[in-house]
Amino acid sequence: MKLTILFGGASFEHEISIVSAITLKEKLAGYELSFIFCDQDHRFYLIDSSKMKANTFSRGEHKGMSQVSLTNGYFEKKGMFSSTKHAGVVLNLIHGADGEDGTIASLLDFFDIKYIGPRIDASVFSYDKRYTKWLCEAKKIKTIEYEVLSSNEHKNINIKYPIIVKPARLGSSIGVSIVKEESELDYALDVAFEFDKSVIIEPFMCGIKEYNLAGFMAKGEFYFSIVEEPQKNEFLDFEKKYMDFSRSGSVEKAELSPAIEAKLKSTFEKIYENLFEGALIRCDFFVLNSEVYLNEVNPIPGSMANYLFDDFKSSLELLASSLPTQRRAKTNYDYIHSISKAKGK
């Protein structure tokens, strides 16, 4: 299969995306892969496959490689006298801003390029944790109670300590802290505000079970990964999660009752249907007293959650063969013609 991996982006998760791309290069060995790197100034570079190492980017070596630009249907490398096409399906692997906020989705849609990844509306609802809550409310999916704080407005919190503070629009546990008492709150908020002006506050529940489930829809059917119970000492901090992004081994299937597993899958379907088609997503759930709560949706999970799939390669191939097509309005100027006719011109 031919696949173009698009990674990098102007995001706090820029480096994580590089790690993800390098991991997938190994996982997808045998595929005809090309790599396109988006730098922090939104320039696209075609990266030589043999140069897919973290140092290439930290040393700025990519700047010596060919730049590519978007044109209708493909990425194009313009030479002095000719140009080379890079057509084929794109895998959007830019985490965080650009990749998950709908920017890249808009670009690729606009230029009519087929891609694996969330579409614009799916991005909007999953990128901002506040909107994910609203989506769940509309779809009757349970979530943990929450409050929103903003950096330019002070207000009291009604949720009882301990609480968890998260920037509204960031994944990977960046800027997340657990606050045990009020004296620690100010610093935790400043930590979150470094990344976003809006912050979500939820009660931190000891003993709550956490499960991750990845999956996608292809040819009208759902395909699921195994259910994973992520390791956590209190919660995954950034460094742990970062390591998570380079994961390529397989994990133990979580031990849970068939009833709960079925509930996780049906909740996944509810959230996915008519919104996330074209994307392989990972939903992170909480389970408390046999109730399933949606924590968050990762529409571009770290290294595509490859470690949760028995056969990741064919899963991705299946998804790539079943990407949504866009409906574009046709313009044939009927209206203008009819007016012109009526005016006798």
Added chain:
Amino acid sequence: MALKSLQYNQHTFDISYEILNPEATVDLIILPGWGSNKELMKNSFGAYMDTFRHIYIDLPGFGNSTSGVALETKDYARIVELFMIHINASKDIILGHSFGGKVALLLEPKVLVLVGSTGIMVPKPIKIKLKIAIYKLFKLFGLTKFRSLFVAEDAKSLSEPMYQTFKNVIDEDLSEKFSSSDAKTLLCWGDKDTATPLSIAHKMQKLLKDSALKIYDGDHYFFMNHAKEVSDAIKSIFLKTLEHK
């Protein structure tokens, strides 16, 4: 890392900072030098002195802290002071490297730690004097386009307000402030420091009422290789302040 927005003189400053050992009761505020950042300081001292609450701050205009206006050294001190009020920090120990040392002095802490600090003028080396004389001559003939050959390493690629700030703080002598300081002061210096030569430390020692000088092997950034020794010296000088009570 964390970010706090402050208002000072009708301007907004985003101050980027990080706190280590949040439950400790003695505060250690750490101010980096010109053009430097809190990460460099944290990488040196973060692993030591865990009985203190470490507060690493990016000074306005550097690291992730912002400044859209020209400032003077005393503005830096006021902004840090304002920031300290916001996070409820006390002036137990303030450590400043290079330009940060000058700011630390103005904050009048109980224990002042100056690491390769600026604040006292020493005669410029003959090479620099010559450079300035030649440039002034060039300027006379309108040859200012050669400016980049003459401008100091620290002033290159600065934004307009930060270049003004640079001019405000560079040739500044705080001898009087050193004389009037009541802080218990620890001076830590690299013997091969060319940015702030050791002679500065000796002058400071003469002016300060209560100071000790520790000399280490290395240049202006010697502390990166001697963080443990410097930390031990800070701990012992802090313990001495407790004895007096």
